[in-house]
Amino acid sequence: MPLPLQNRFNAELKSAVWSLILERTGYGLRYFVQFLRVYPGYAAGYIIVLTVALVAAVAPLIAPYSPVNADASVYLQPPALSHVLGTDSTGMDVFSRVIFAPRIDLAIAVIGTLVSSIVGSSIGAWVGYFQATTGIRSFLSSTIMRAADVLQAFPVFVFAIALVAVFGQSINSLVLAIAFVNIPIYLRLMRSQVLRIRDMRYVEAAYILGVPDWVIIGRHIIPNSIAPVLAQLSVNIGWSILLTAGLSFVGAGVRAPTPEWGSMIAMGFPNVMTGQWWPSVFPGLALAITVFGFALIGASIEFLADPRRRRTLASGKPPLPTQA
Amino acid sequence: MVILRYIGSRLLFLVPQIVGIVLVGFILIKAVPGDPATLMLGPMASTDSIARLRTDLGLDQPLPVQFLIYLQKLAHGDFGTSWQTTQPVLSDLRTRFPATLELVTYGMLLALLIGIPLGVLSAVRKRGAIGKIGGMYGLVAGALPDFWLALVLVFVFYSELHWLASPIGRIDISVIPPDTITGFYTIDSLLTGNWDALGSSVQHLLLPVVTLGLINAGPILKMTQSTMDRMLQADFSQYERLCGLPPQLIMRHAFRNALPSIITIVSVLYGFLIGGAVLVEIVFSWGGAGQYAVQGVLNSDFNPVLGFVIFSALFSLVVYFLVDLAYLAIDPRIRH
Numbered sequence: 233m234p235l236p237l238q239n240r241f242n243a244e245l246k247s248a249v250w251s252l253i254l255e256r257t258g259y260g261l262r263y264f265v266q267f268l269r270v271y272p273g274y275a276a277g278y279i280i281v282l283t284v285a286l287v288a289a290v291a292p293l294i295a296p297y298s299p300v301n302a303d304a305s306v307y308l309q310p311p312a313l314s315h316v317l318g319t320d321s322t323g324m325d326v327f328s329r330v331i332f333a334p335r336i337d338l339a340i341a342v343i344g345t346l347v348s349s350i351v352g353s354s355i356g357a358w359v360g361y362f363q364a365t366t367g368i369r370s371f372l373s374s375t376i377m378r379a380a381d382v383l384q385a386f387p388v389f390v391f392a393i394a395l396v397a398v399f400g401q402s403i404n405s406l407v408l409a410i411a412f413v414n415i416p417i418y419l420r421l422m423r424s425q426v427l428r429i430r431d432m433r434y435v436e437a438a439y440i441l442g443v444p445d446w447v448i449i450g451r452h453i454i455p456n457s458i459a460p461v462l463a464q465l466s467v468n469i470g471w472s473i474l475l476t477a478g479l480s481f482v483g484a485g486v487r488a489p490t491p492e493w494g495s496m497i498a499m500g501f502p503n504v505m506t507g508q509w510w511p512s513v514f515p516g517l518a519l520a521i522t523v524f525g526f527a528l529i530g531a532s533i534e535f536l537a538d539p540r541r542r543r544t545l546a547s548g549k550p551p552l553p554t555q556a
Numbered sequence: 557m558v559i560l561r562y563i564g565s566r567l568l569f570l571v572p573q574i575v576g577i578v579l580v581g582f583i584l585i586k587a588v589p590g591d592p593a594t595l596m597l598g599p600m601a602s603t604d605s606i607a608r609l610r611t612d613l614g615l616d617q618p619l620p621v622q623f624l625i626y627l628q629k630l631a632h633g634d635f636g637t638s639w640q641t642t643q644p645v646l647s648d649l650r651t652r653f654p655a656t657l658e659l660v661t662y663g664m665l666l667a668l669l670i671g672i673p674l675g676v677l678s679a680v681r682k683r684g685a686i687g688k689i690g691g692m693y694g695l696v697a698g699a700l701p702d703f704w705l706a707l708v709l710v711f712v713f714y715s716e717l718h719w720l721a722s723p724i725g726r727i728d729i730s731v732i733p734p735d736t737i738t739g740f741y742t743i744d745s746l747l748t749g750n751w752d753a754l755g756s757s758v759q760h761l762l763l764p765v766v767t768l769g770l771i772n773a774g775p776i777l778k779m780t781q782s783t784m785d786r787m788l789q790a791d792f793s794q795y796e797r798l799c800g801l802p803p804q805l806i807m808r809h810a811f812r813n814a815l816p817s818i819i820t821i822v823s824v825l826y827g828f829l830i831g832g833a834v835l836v837e838i839v840f841s842w843g844g845a846g847q848y849a850v851q852g853v854l855n856s857d858f859n860p861v862l863g864f865v866i867f868s869a870l871f872s873l874v875v876y877f878l879v880d881l882a883y884l885a886i887d888p889r890i891r892h
Contacts, residue, residue, distance in 0.1 A: 382576040385869045387831020390846070391584075393853045394861065398587045474701055478835050481703050482850055497704055501839070504707050507715045516704030524699035531695065 267536065274535065277528025284522050288334035297325035299332040299491040308508050320496070320511035321503055322489075329491040330518050336492045337519075340403060341472035344410030345465060351411065352418025353461050357449050359419065360426025377423070380416040388413055392475060393484045406485055410472045421464055425457030432456075463533040470526030477519055493519040559884065566880065570873055574866070578630065581865045582623050585858040591615075595856050596639045630866075636859035640851065645863040649845055653867055654739025655726060656837065656844035659764055660829040661740075666769025667776055668822065674773070675780025676811060679788060690781055697774025703835035706767040710839070713763060721759055724841045731756045764840045768833055772825055779821040783814035815886055823879040827872030831864075 268275040287294070296316075297303075307323040309315050317326040359373040383391075392409045399405035429435065430453065438448050477494030479485035486492035488499055493515040500511030593609040594601070610616050614625050629636065635645035678690025713719050726741055727733055734744035734753045741757035744750075787793060787810035796806045834846030841847075849864035851857070 378572075378576070382573065382580055385573065385577050385872060386580070386865060387834075387846070387849075387868050388828070389834050390831050390849050390853065390861065390865065393850060394584050394588070397853050397856075398584060398589075400589065470699065474699075477701055478703065481835060482838060482854070484850075484854060494701075497701070497707065501707060504711045505715060507711070509708075509711045509715075512704070512707050513711070516701060516707070519701055519704065520699050523701075524695060527695045527699050 264536075267532075271532075271535075274528055274532035277525045277532060280521060280525030281529060284334050284518075284525065285338065287331050288338060291328075291331045291335065295325075295328035295331055297328045299324070299328045300489040302489070308503065308511075310508070311510055317514045318508075318510035320500055321508075322499075324489065326496075326511055326514050329496055330493070330515050332491040333493045333496065333515065333518070334522065336403070336486055336490060337473050337476055337494075338522075340406050340410065340476045340486075341469050344407045344476075345414060345469045345472050347407070347411040348414035349418045349461060349465055349468070352415040353422035353454070353458075355415070356419040356422025357426050357454055357457070360423035361430060361445065361449055361453065363423070363427065376419075380419050383413075384416045389475075389478065392479060393482070396479065396484050401484065401487070403486065406476060406479065409479075410475060413475075414468060414472065417464065417468065418461060421460055422457060425460060426453055429453055429456050459537050463530055463537055465530075466526050466533060467530035470523040470530070473519065473523055473526070559881075562880075562884075563877075566877055573873070574869065575627070577869045578627065578862070578866060579623065581862050582626060585862060586619060586622075588853075588856065588858070590856045592639070592856065592858065626862075635863040635866075638852070638857055638860045640855055640857045640860075645859045648848060648860065649863055649867055651736075651739065652843060652845040652848050655842060656830060656833065656846055657871075658726075658740040658742065659761065659837070659842060659844060660768065660826065660833050662742075662761060662765040663768025663772060663829065663833065664822070664826055666765055667772040667825070670769060670773035671776030672780050672818065675777040676784055676807070678777070679781045679784035680807065682785065690777060694774045694778040694781075697771050697777075700771055701835075702767055702771050702833075703839050705771065706764065706836050706839040709763045709767060720762060721756070723760070723763055723839075726757060726760050726842060727753060728756045728760075760840070764833075764836050764842065767836050768829065772829065775821055775825060776818070780814065780818055783817040784810060787811075787813045812886070816883055819879055819882055819886075823875050827868070827875050830868040830871055 268278070291299075302322040302324050303319075304323045306315065306319050308321055309319040311318040315325050315327065317330060319325055320329075355376065359376050362369040362373045363377075392413050395409035395412055396405045399408055435448060435452055438452055476485055477492070477497070480487075480492050480494030481498045483495075483498070486495055488495050496515040497512045497519075500508070500513075500515075503509075504512050591606075591610075593606045593613060593615060597606055597609060614622055617625070626636075633646060635649070637643065638645050638648055641648055674686075674690055674693065678687040681687050710723050714723050721728055731752050732750075734741060734748050734750045737744045737747055742754060742761065745753035745757060788806070790810075790813070792813075793806055793810050796809065831846050831849070833844070834850055836842070837844045837847040838850070845864050845867065849861050852860035852864070
């Protein structure tokens with residue numbers, strides 16, 4: 233039995249595959265770093281998001297005051313050394329609340345968006361795979377598309393508020409509502425991708441070999457159509473943060489005194505009318521900068537995924553970006 | 557003939573879509589915990605009177621029957637009554653929907669005025685300063701919360717500079733609103749020659765319209781820029797350049813070819829804003845349809861919510877329909 237030989241062959245194959253993976257990953261990383269150096273504007277997006285996440289993580293360590301304790305003796309103090317961003321109408325420290333808020337806002341938006349992307353793109357993959365075939369599954373997939381049409385015809389904001397009302401006002405309901413209103417986006421995106429990939433030779437080959445449908449979807453179709461979904465994710469997280477803040481602003485989301493940007497803006501609203509701008513302006517600024525960071529990351533993924541920007545060379549590697 | 561058949565097929569699709577929207581809205585609202593009868597009568601009401609009201613409202617019927625009753629009433633133009641305003645929803649919406657529409661329409665116009673020229677310019681001068689500003693504008697506008705921008709504008713122009721009257725409502729309390737013709741205060745006051753009302757309503761429109769315009773110019777700019785860019789690189793533009801046509805003419809032809817995409821994004825935004833402007837409406841106490849619906853959900857007053865959803869869906873569908881007609885006018889290829 234040539235067992236030792238086969239073992240050696242296996243070992244060599246394994247190491248060859250590993251070195252290929254490492255080389256590719258290393259190249260990918262170098263490409264990414266070079267990309268950020270050539271286009272520093274996009275690097276700002278990653279820096280902003282990482283900073284916000286880091287600040288939120290260490291908020292208990294750096295916050296000078298408790299984010300939920302009101303000290304009535306110092307209400308509506310303008311920004312000064314003792315309270316860097318001032319205090320609000322109940323005497324809570326605006327800075328401490330602003331840095332605690334992303335814990336809620338980011339968590340709701342990120343989890344909600346992840347859930348909707350997973351659910352939405354799974355349904356989308358299924359619908360795309362079976363659309364315009366025959367039988368019950370084809371019928372079901374067109375029905376799902378019509379249902380998505382109807383859901384998207386709803387005014388998003390009112391729909392989200394109604395969903396929160398249905399589930400009862402809590403953070404979990406906010407996550408659910410955000411996941412729900414975003415599902416049609418991923419459903420459509422994934423479906424259009426799958427419709428394109430479904431007719432590729434390798435899918436046909438797998439089908440002819442008798443590979444079960446769910447394996448074809450899971451192993452061949454989804455991995456090949458995931459890129460636009462990832463680009464959408466980042467933009468969508470930013471948008472979901474805005475939606476969360478908006479819901480809290482009208483009182484249908486996170487309630488005071490829990491630190492959250494939207495409800496902070498709402499709380500400071502009456503003060504803005506009389507000239508005390510800081511309780512509302514700072515949380516809004518933090519909100520806008522964070523969403524801007526996610527939008528930049530989304531734009532960078534879009535940029536990187538654009539095949540016109542990185543024409544594949546004979547080696548199969550994209551050229552490293554150069555100054556435009 | 558072709559056009560008539562086209563319109564007919566579009567209308568055919570409309571009916572099931574609207575029934576679907578009403579159905580989803582209905583299920584959603586029935587799923588909200590809380591009994592409308594108890595809410596309407598208050599905590600002190602006797603169980604007897606609550607039961608009587610439940611029968612009057614049809615709440616003791618099974619859900620499918622309730623839905624059919626609702627559809628039947630809807631077909632007669634009866635949207636139910638709002639217990640907050642104690643008015644029929646239809647008459648409430650008749651005054652509130654134009655308020656939202658006026659705000660959103662002017663906001664859209666401003667967004668077009670900013671977005672299209674800047675988008676075209678930044679496509680033409682892609683590498684220059686304008687191109688960079690154009691790319692940046694889209695990202696920044698997309699990241700700004702509209703309700704916050706509205707607040708900042710109120711702070712600067714009302715609290716600090718005192719340039720504008722108190723930013724509450726559509727018109728000063730001391731000014732009598734113009735007679736209702738279109739429901740747009742600006743147009744009605746122009747038609748009736750009511751100059752006080754015109755001045756006051758323009759002043760109240762200014763900040764919310766600027767807020768909506770600045771933010772919604774972002775997507776329009778982005779779409780204009782990317783489509784114009786593609787059209788300027790397309791074969792027909794290259795050929796025109798080779799033939800030595802003046803740049804102005806090449807730009808005009810490229811713009812005409814970019815127009816369908818721009819119209820699409822404008823129509824989507826316009827439909828979206830009917831419900832999407834609600835946060836700005838709330839900041840300015842606008843009393844529009846979106847605010848009405850949000851108040852409805854927050855206070856378990858559901859007829860207004862369903863009414864608003866149906867109104868805004870119908871509005872979106874009408875806009876999409878008009879857009880399809882516009883495509884027909886712009887693109888001769890569709891007609892064949």
